[in-house]
Amino acid sequence: MEPLLKVEGLRVYYYSLRGIVKAVDNISFHVNKGETLGLAGESGCGKSTLGFAILRLVPSPGRIVSGKILFEGVDLVTMPEDKLRKEYRWKRISMVFQGAMNALNPVRTIGDQIAEAIMVHEPHVTKEEALKRAEELLAMVGIDPKRVKSYPHELSGGMKQRVVIAMALALNPDLVIADEPTTALDVVVQAQIMNLLKRLKKEKGMSMILISHDLALIAEIADRVAVMYAGKIAEQGPSDIIYQNPQHPYTQLLLRSIPKLKGAKELVWIPGQPPDLRTPPPGCRFHPRCPYAMDVCRRDEPPMIEIEPDHYVACWLYAKR
Ligand SMILES: Nc1ncnc2c1ncn2[C@@H]1O[C@H](COP(=O)(O)OP(=O)(O)OP(=O)(O)O)[C@@H](O)[C@H]1O
Numbered sequence: 001m002e003p004l005l006k007v008e009g010l011r012v013y014y015y016s017l018r019g020i021v022k023a024v025d026n027i028s029f030h031v032n033k034g035e036t037l038g039l040a041g042e043s044g045c046g047k048s049t050l051g052f053a054i055l056r057l058v059p060s061p062g063r064i065v066s067g068k069i070l071f072e073g074v075d076l077v078t079m080p081e082d083k084l085r086k087e088y089r090w091k092r093i094s095m096v097f098q099g100a101m102n103a104l105n106p107v108r109t110i111g112d113q114i115a116e117a118i119m120v121h122e123p124h125v126t127k128e129e130a131l132k133r134a135e136e137l138l139a140m141v142g143i144d145p146k147r148v149k150s151y152p153h154e155l156s157g158g159m160k161q162r163v164v165i166a167m168a169l170a171l172n173p174d175l176v177i178a179d180e181p182t183t184a185l186d187v188v189v190q191a192q193i194m195n196l197l198k199r200l201k202k203e204k205g206m207s208m209i210l211i212s213h214d215l216a217l218i219a220e221i222a223d224r225v226a227v228m229y230a231g232k233i234a235e236q237g238p239s240d241i242i243y244q245n246p247q248h249p250y251t252q253l254l255l256r257s258i259p260k261l262k263g264a265k266e267l268v269w270i271p272g273q274p275p276d277l278r279t280p281p282p283g284c285r286f287h288p289r290c291p292y293a294m295d296v297c298r299r300d301e302p303p304m305i306e307i308e309p310d311h312y313v314a315c316w317l318y319a320k321r
């Protein structure tokens with residue numbers, strides 16, 4: 001089966017005055033139809049940049065340097081901007097931006113804001129029709145439709161997050177990228193939003209890329225997980241395998257650094273800091289922090305090895321040299 005999204009060798013760099021930030025550096029992965037891919041990794045490893053790139057919305061001074069983003073086999077990287085905007089962005093692929101719930105316009109009702117998102121992309125739709133759809137969308141994300149007339153400050157954090165999710169779903173996309181959708185919320189509301197995403201995905205049969213720094217959280221609802229480290233994918237595979245039996249030293253440490261309720265073991269800190277992406281370490285980017293680092297790790301970049309069906313690890317411990 002052809003995956004819905006197939007990213008091949010993607011590189012996205014920021015050409016800042018202080019140097020070239022290699023935020024996404026030769027990344028490949030895929031998302032199957034109806035599947036949720038969790039994208040995990042520490043702050044600054046390039047998760048949001050990867051999300052922006054899929055919609056071709058990388059902010060300046062960033063740009064896609066090379067690679068392919070194949071959506072149903074069609075390359076979005078080389079597509080004319082006009083076609084991308086009219087046919088793909090928001091209609092087929094949408095994004096819940098990190099922190100978007102705090103960026104809602106404070107002086108306009110949420111109904112107006114959802115309606116506008118619809119009308120921008122479907123100019124033939126009248127305001128009345130768009131507001132009606134806004135009500136349906138609110139109901140779908142578990143908010144009383146009468147709330148179309150509410151202003152953002154009248155809503156709780158969880159409700160605002162539901163509103164931005166409703167906006168991302170307004171045009172019935174096939175793929176939704178949700179960037180840290182629960183980060184600013186308390187644990188109970190976090191669980192509610194995760195359940196909402198799970199339900200919507202099932203009901204609508206859509207695919208999702210769920211971005212979070214919290215690997216344990218996304219492993220619970222994602223079908224497959226990709227773990228990013230310093231602009232690269234360290235390990236990817238089915239969620240249960242990655243969670244129960246991680247093979248990359250970074251994934252292992254990342255999981256041991258997250259508190260667990262059941263079977264709690266001693267928490268470990270990952271020593272050191274993630275690298276500066278303007279001058280990443282040679283070889284394996286994790287080598288300065290890795291307890292198993294060998295000479296080859298300091299010299300050569302590890303290839304991505306399929307160690308069992310659909311389970312990939314970029315580490316010299318598993319590669320033939
Ligand atoms: N506009 C920019 N100019 C220069 N560098 C940038 C810019 N935006 C992001 N970066 C850098 O690119 C790298 C990846 O950033 P990105 O925001 O994609 O990470 P992230 O994984 O989403 O982090 P977080 O978990 O904090 O949201 C970081 O090193 C960041 O400093």
Ligand code: SF4
Pocket residue numbers: 248249250284285286287288290291292293294297302314315316317
């Ligand atoms: S390639 Fe080497 S440094 Fe990198 S994770 Fe594997 S063992 Fe550690």
Ligand SMILES: [Mg+2]
Pocket residue numbers: 047048049098179
């Ligand atoms: Mg981010």
